[in-house]
Amino acid sequence: MLPFLPTGGSCLMSAYTDEQTQEIVRAAGEFVKVWEELAQALPEDYHCFMTCDEAEALAALFDACGEEWVAEAIIANHSTGDEPGESHYTGDESE
Numbered sequence: 001m002l003p004f005l006p007t008g009g010s011c012l013m014s015a016y017t018d019e020q021t022q023e024i025v026r027a028a029g030e031f032v033k034v035w036e037e038l039a040q041a042l043p044e045d046y047h048c049f050m051t052c053d054e055a056e057a058l059a060a061l062f063d064a065c066g067e068e069w070v071a072e073a074i075i076a077n078h079s080t081g082d083e084p085g086e087s088h089y090t091g092d093e094s095e
Contacts, residue, residue: 032065040073050078052087 016024039058042050050058055078059071079088 028061029065032062032067032070036062036067036070040070040077042074042077044077044080049081052078052082055088 039062055074059074062068062074063071075088079090082089084091
C-alpha cells in the first residue's frame, strides 16, 4: 500500500522506492483499463462537468497509458460544456 500523500502534495513530487513506483504505475494502468469507457462518457452521459484542468489531467493519464483515443474523447466531450473564453470551447466565439 502506498503511503498517504501530504496535504496538497502529489505522488510525482515525492521520492518513492522502486516498489512504490511500480505500484503507482500498476494502479494507473488498472484505472485506465477499468475507466476507459466511463471516463470518456462522463461529461455527456452523466452530465459531469469537469473543469478544463480536470479534463486535461484525466486525458493526460489515458494518453500516458497509450489510450490516446480515450484522451481525445474526454477533451472532445468536455469541450461541449465549455463557454466562450474557456480553453476547449469549440463554438462560435461571437456568441
